[in-house]
Amino acid sequence: MSTTPQLTEPRPPIAKKRGTSLDRKHARFGWVFLAPFAIIFLVFLVLPLAYAFWMSLHTNTLAGGEQFSGLANYVRAFNDERFLSGMVRVAGFAIIFVPIQIGLALIFALILDDVRTRFSRFTRLLIFVPYAIPGVIGALMWGFLCSPSFGPLVTLFELINAQAPDLLSRDSIFWSLTNIVTWQWTGYYMIIIYASLQSIDPSIYEAARIDGATKLQTALHIKVPIVASSLVLTIVFSLIGTLQFFTEPQVLSPLAGNAIDAAYTPNLYAYNLAFSYQQFNYASAISFALGLLVFLTSIVFLIATRKKSGLR
């Protein structure tokens, strides 16, 4: 395959022959080095996916047993009100989450990139720490903070003799979840953007300063365009994460059972279908349908931003 050794002149026939055998040897060694990963990749990713896809083409009812049903599960999925309303909900989350998370992450990264004191290093760690807390534990912690009977908000409102708002009710759960996810992920996206800011050649800033650019102008017209590819990357991460929203609603559902039902997000719905309702086949179809929508959304976004991202 590879022809990289000869960049300058065409290879003489004999060299080509030798090169091919060398290439073959390289290729063999390549496979040896690749094997540990390839085996794990096949056994734990490709095979389960293939099996799940095969399952999604069958139907197994409680009373009827299993039979091949082709794409019937997919037709059902895209007509399933609960799946579609879950999709609409996560789309709503994406519209809110992604700009807030990435916006905050960018602002923090720009500030931390500019201010270099001991305090800024501490702040950077502080913003990053929520990401290091496991999602389940973070969600549990926020569940208690939002609790309508003994959260800190209740104590505060008692001081002024008022009724604290129920942060886990049907009306406010959306914003409580937004809060948790923003808290959890902003630091992570900030680190990605920050790392990319750090790799910019400082002489560019010097040139800008000499040309009389203000700090704000440097940030907006030099830094942001240069880190655009990282921004696109973080937005894609954030988008995929949001569409697959699962952990936080799953952990909060016992505390906010009225507000979070079994089909609150498509991923939660797939989980409950499989492990609560024993509909493994339909759950596989839901998962693939979700996967397809996530894939399409990401592709559309990447195409729309391919100039900025430098990806082709």
Add this chain to the structure above:
Amino acid sequence: MIKKKALLAAGVTTALAVALVGCSAGNGGGGGGGGNNAGASKTNCANDIKVKDVPVVTYWGWLPDTAMTVDNFNETNDDVQICWSNAGQGGDQYTKLSTSLQSKSGAPDIVQIEYDWLNSFLIQGGLVDMTEHGIEDYKDNFTEGAWRDVSSGDGVYAVPVDLGPVGMWYRADIFEENGIAIPTTWDEYAAAAEQLDAATGGAVKIGNFAPNGQGQHYAFLDQAGAVPFEFDNGKQTEITINHNDDASKQVFEYWIDLVERGLVGTDQAWTPEFSTGLGGGKYATAIYPVWYNAHIPDFEDPEAGAVWRAAPIPQWDTANPVQVNWGGSTLAVTTQASDAALATKVAAELYNTEERQKLGVEEGGLFLAMPEMIESDYFKDLEYEFFGNQKFNGEFFVQAALDYEGVQFSPFTQYYYDEMQRLLSESIEGNSTASEAMDALQKSLETYATEQGFTLN
């Protein structure tokens, strides 16, 4: 250099996070206690096998006495041994069991299942019909209601362990302070709720109507004479669903009315919200089974001077009192058992000696489904210190358990419970009437049953 430090810091925090995740995953039992040894391998027991080289039966269970009961069984039996492990409590274990049944391996021989979940595993083809292995010989050891709960059609699919006859736990001090009589009917209960509300300015509510209190709601339905599901495992493709009849509507109209008038709370059950409410004097009663006596002292601050007592459950019609059950467990044999006959025998005999029954009562806090034990003077005379040495077993719970006639449960409990909670939540929030919720529930259950290949009778 700075980057290196930051990386190090990030690395350390990540390691810490991984460690934390590890811990939390290990405690998945949710208060189940004991290790979380999933998978039913015979080398992975939570207990020691006392006699070597005899058949071993694997068992998943989470009762508090299980460790001691199993040890006793193994010490007193030299032809068979039990290998016990705790695969989580309730839903956690059911998820594992479902997955094991789906993947056709990994299920234990004997598994603890609560009554209301038996049909859900039956329909998955997961449980052995014990009548093929001589379970009928043990029938007289158990109360009639419990036996009916483990039967479906002509088959018997589990061995009853304990029951949860429902009573009313109440704050005697609150009732006395406000000069309110202890209600014996639901009409009196609603009247007492009003009096209590007026006397305390709304600070104390008579009780709680939990949106996720499905076990309780099913007992309420049974008491009012509703029969939401008729399902016979002998005719697996047929089901009768009747969830919007007058009896069903009557029950929830009663409770939703109390909710609308602000006379009962709507905390989710099994949450700190409810526990602190019950412990903190927000609620004057809790309509809960006998096993709740073990929970109430945990919620209550001993310094607060609360006086808890138990009374029989209020009735719709005192001339025809109906006793109901909520909770309790059974031992079922899975279709993956290597020797189903032996497993059936072990399940039937795990609690059949006085010594082990007493372990169940004293260590497990079990209200056993065995008349021999619960009708004994020992059991009837048990005094409960936290409840002013009240002998509530002998006073009424034993009779309630004997009078309980049994019910039929849904073959898709999880779906049913989720839908009931979802639709009752709508009513609690005032978006629908109780009657509309029952109609919607009926429709949802019928649609689901049809989708799942059942024929509606």
